[in-house]
Amino acid sequence: MNSETMAMTALNSKLDTVCIFGTGDFGRSLGLRLLEAGYDVVYGSRNPKNSALLPKGAKVMPHEEASRSARVIFVAIHRENYDFLASLSPALGGKVLVDISNNLNKHQYTKSNAEYLSMLVPGALVVKAFNTISAWSLQSGGLDANRQVLICGNHVDAKQVVVDIAHSLCLNAVDRGSLRVASELEDLPLQLFPLWRLPLRISAGLLGAFFLYVLIRDVVYARVVDNKDNSFRIMVSLANKVFPMVALVMLALCYLPGIIAAFLQLNNGTKYRRFPDWLDHWMLCRKQLGLLALAFAFLHVMYTLVIPIRYFVFYKRANMYISLVKENKTYEFEEKWAWRSDAYLSMGMLGFALFVLLGLTSLPSVSNSLNWREFRFIQSKLGYLSLLLCTAHVFLYGWDKFLHMSAYKWWMPSSYMLSLVVPCIVLVLKTVLIMPCVDRTITRIRQGWERPFKAGMGKDSKNSQPLIL
Ligand SMILES: NC(=O)C1=CN([C@@H]2O[C@H](COP(=O)(O)OP(=O)(O)OC[C@H]3O[C@@H](n4cnc5c(N)ncnc54)[C@H](OP(=O)(O)O)[C@@H]3O)[C@@H](O)[C@H]2O)C=CC1
Numbered sequence: 001m002n003s004e005t006m007a008m009t010a011l012n013s014k015l016d017t018v019c020i021f022g023t024g025d026f027g028r029s030l031g032l033r034l035l036e037a038g039y040d041v042v043y044g045s046r047n048p049k050n051s052a053l054l055p056k057g058a059k060v061m062p063h064e065e066a067s068r069s070a071r072v073i074f075v076a077i078h079r080e081n082y083d084f085l086a087s088l089s090p091a092l093g094g095k096v097l098v099d100i101s102n103n104l105n106k107h108q109y110t111k112s113n114a115e116y117l118s119m120l121v122p123g124a125l126v127v128k129a130f131n132t133i134s135a136w137s138l139q140s141g142g143l144d145a146n147r148q149v150l151i152c153g154n155h156v157d158a159k160q161v162v163v164d165i166a167h168s169l170c171l172n173a174v175d176r177g178s179l180r181v182a183s184e185l186e187d188l189p190l191q192l193f194p195l196w197r198l199p200l201r202i203s204a205g206l207l208g209a210f211f212l213y214v215l216i217r218d219v220v221y222a223r224v225v226d227n228k229d230n231s232f233r234i235m236v237s238l239a240n241k242v243f244p245m246v247a248l249v250m251l252a253l254c255y256l257p258g259i260i261a262a263f264l265q266l267n268n269g270t271k272y273r274r275f276p277d278w279l280d281h282w283m284l285c286r287k288q289l290g291l292l293a294l295a296f297a298f299l300h301v302m303y304t305l306v307i308p309i310r311y312f313v314f315y316k317r318a319n320m321y322i323s324l325v326k327e328n329k330t331y332e333f334e335e336k337w338a339w340r341s342d343a344y345l346s347m348g349m350l351g352f353a354l355f356v357l358l359g360l361t362s363l364p365s366v367s368n369s370l371n372w373r374e375f376r377f378i379q380s381k382l383g384y385l386s387l388l389l390c391t392a393h394v395f396l397y398g399w400d401k402f403l404h405m406s407a408y409k410w411w412m413p414s415s416y417m418l419s420l421v422v423p424c425i426v427l428v429l430k431t432v433l434i435m436p437c438v439d440r441t442i443t444r445i446r447q448g449w450e451r452p453f454k455a456g457m458g459k460d461s462k463n464s465q466p467l468i469l
């Protein structure tokens with residue numbers, strides 16, 4: 001038996017007892033789960049007599065005594081109170097010290113908490129883990145919260161011991177590498193939807209801009225020029241104009257960064273050159289952009305469904321029927337209008353169905369069941385088709401309004417027309433990219449080929465992510 005196996009056996013033989021320093025929220029929740037999983041739990045506390053709140057079956061002792069009874073010690077104490085651990089150094093030598101601490105702010109300290117702990121207790125095998133799991137989710141059994149335990153540390157065996165504990169608590173363990181990444185793990189709980197920020201800002205900006213525009217155009221202008229009060233239209237009509245426009249532009253914005261990246265690669269003649277940071281960031285949040293766009297499309301569907309029961313629509317229809325009767329006229333069937341309304345409705349429904357499919361395949365549980373080619377086919381080809389159908393839907397709905405400009409000045413075009421600018425640019429560029437000659441060049445570039453006269457340029461770094469156009 002070599003020394004490593006012996007050390008492992010020694011670690012495993014003691015695994016039935018786990019020590020926890022600190023009897024606070026996290027210590028208590030973790031202790032409870034460990035007891036339920038069949039471990040013996042010993043708490044190390046400043047106040048061993050105060051065990052009223054602790055889970056039944058756990059023992060409480062002073063820190064040094066508690067540390068002697070186990071090989072694995074969870075340090076459920078805030079970093080600010082770590083200093084006393086230095087004096088326990090001799091007792092903690094060779095033990096697996098699990099640092100679970102988080103900070104209040106990002107980059108609060110120059111050294112991560114785990115590295116600081118290993119500096120305080122140099123003889124211990126420090127592992128960073130469990131800091132991304134909350135005391136609450138531990139208590140609720142991890143059933144309705146994040147179940148992923150991210151682990152890092154410099155000692156493989158010590159990490160394995162922590163992985164085994166995580167597994168026995170029915171949590172998923174992911175090894176993230178050495179103790180150097182500890183500060184990254186400590187930053188994770190402080191993040192608040194990092195990839196949603198840009199998409200949320202974009203959607204808020206688009207919402208505000210489109211709403212202001214249709215408000216000025218449909219309400220304020222009508223009031224000032226025609227002395228007509230259209231303000232009641234804000235609630236449903238204007239909202240139902242703004243939502244589909246925002247959804248369409250945002251769907252187009254999901255595809256624009258991939259297209260820009262492809263043109264950059266074409267221009268550079270190589271894929272071995274980094275994209276600008278803003279493009280990288282934009283590409284990383286395409287999924288969030290798409291999901292927000294889908295939410296706006298859903299809103300548009302719901303607002304459209306209530307149109308027949310609106311008072312205003314009821315009033316307009318009744319008035320039309322009455323005037324037809326009064327003037328003894330019939331409501332002529334116009335084939336052109338029948339075609340147009342069926343066409344835009346059908347395009348809208350098909351586009352929306354594909355849009356929902358895109359949303360579904362972005363869910364990890366679904367995308368995990370697809371291979372890369374299938375995923376690309378849906379996200380790229382069907383996404384392109386969805387954008388095309390949705391653009392056609394908006395175009396067919398508003399085309400007479402584009403042509404019929406007399407009511408408004410040239411400087412106040414239809415809002416639908418404005419919302420088509422970005423999607424049309426994206427569709428045209430995308431069409432250029434799928435032309436066989438261009439597509440062939442891009443495929444070759446992505447396989448590592450470099451345009452001869454540009455070869456070697458910027459070969460310092462690869463693109464940070466594979467492309468989905
Ligand atoms: N709560 C949570 O959801 C999560 C917490 N964490 C981390 O877990 C650690 C503990 O958090 P939490 O349980 O919420 O905090 P609490 O404040 O509830 O508990 C901290 C415990 O530390 C001990 N302690 C306090 N001061 C000192 C000191 N000067 N010297 C020695 N021990 C001291 C106390 O135990 P005693 O009186 O027995 O000595 C106290 O109960 C923190 O580092 C936190 O960042 C990480 C992820 C989630």
Ligand SMILES: [Cu+2]
Nearest residue numbers: 244300348393
């Ligand atoms: Cu529509």
